[in-house]
Amino acid sequence: MAFADYPVHTLMTITTRPDLVFVEGQGSWMTDQNGKRYLDFLQGWAVNCLGHSAPVMIDALNAQARKIINPSPAFYNEPMVKLAELLTQNSCFDKVFFANSGAEANEGAIKLARKWGRKNKSGAYQIITFDHSFHGRTLATMSASGKAGWDTIFAPQVPGFPKAILNDIASVEALITDETVAVMLEPVQGEGGVIPATREFMQQLRALTKAKNILLIVDEVQTGCGRCGSLFAYQLSGIQPDIMTLGKGIGGGVPLAALLSTEAVACFEPGDQGGTYNGNPLMTAVGHAVMSTLLEPEFLPGVLARGEHLRTRMLALCSEFGLEGERGEGLLRALQLGRDIGPQLVEAARELNPQGLLLNSPRPALLRFMPALNISFEEIDEMTEMLRGLLKKHA
Structure with missing residues (x-):
């Protein structure tokens, strides 16, 4: 079903939404109406703590x-x-x-x-x-x-x-x-x-x-x-x-x-x-x-380990691109960009092909990361590489 076939005009305008409709989600990934997959580091703004369709x-x-x-x-x-x-x-x-x-x-x-x-x-x-x-x-x-x-x-x-x-x-x-x-x-x-x-x-x-x-x-x-x-x-x-x-x-x-x-x-x-x-x-x-x-014995230690892995990867990007730093706790983290390029990065990340990346910029000079708490280390690395490519073009 093409985006034009969805009656989105029937919805009140409460935010600016891109021209796509998500139809499926599994773990750290969502799929739109065209079959394109997106690595989701929003998870409904820290909602889907176990990922999509747990x-x-x-x-x-x-x-x-x-x-x-x-x-x-x-x-x-x-x-x-x-x-x-x-x-x-x-x-x-x-x-x-x-x-x-x-x-x-x-x-x-x-x-x-x-x-x-x-x-x-x-x-x-x-x-x-x-x-x-x-x-x-x-x-x-x-x-x-x-x-x-x-x-x-x-x-x-x-x-x-x-x-x-x-x-x-x-x-x-x-x-x-x-x-x-x-x-x-x-x-x-x-x-x-x-x-x-x-x-x-x-x-x-x-x-x-x-x-x-x-x-x-x-x-x-x-x-x-x-x-x-x-x-x-x-x-x-x-x-x-x-x-x-x-x-x-x-x-x-x-x-x-x-x-x-x-x-x-x-x-x-x-x-x-x-x-x-x-x-x-x-x-x-x-x-x-x-x-x-x-509350399972290994779950929260795993969150700490993943949070530290994400922190380490973001600090590496800071060193490589001269960014301002990173901060946060666990798997609620932010990358301080030093320039007001957050919204551009969010849009460019979503439009990546063949797979998109979903990010959030609550402040223009900052990206916020809220992945599933059970995200894999490999998916954190994949996000980092996608972001690295974007920073090469925008930072």
């Missing part, structure tokens, strides 16, 4: 679809309970609320923090967030985000989100008032350009929030579920937050997210939170299969 996910979907798909969140269901237990057993949290997207989980975190502030801190409601942060596309999560231009696009914003500077503890302390209920951050700012919070800063932040009796919320929508080499990125710093949000990788490609908190913070009452599809057994069965895979 057999363990297909098996979970098929098995659960034959049992029950959605009994309503007004009732318990078996996969929901099993996944909640798996998450709490492997984190510092006690309670779980399941949602359908990272933005919805973050919206829930904001609501939970404000409810806790009303009950425990005389109505404190402000949540300190950070410049260049990204927390979602609802009105509240856009207001919480520190993305340039988002303060006016759907103005007026939801109030209550003063912005600090990542890795600058003094900038956080300066914003704390009697109205402050929490600090919320991504352990690695993904959309902001793969900027990690340092271990020292995360530890300082935990100490400060405890001293001031305010909550620490980690947005692990992009960094969680093995992406940074540990099950959750907060664990890299040896701290215990009060609230965590998950999305993307927890479902491995299906719409699933989670809001987790400690027992002391879990203050929602009946009617405070809900959702028609939240915690449905079809999605939570997949989530349980995904998380169980990530």
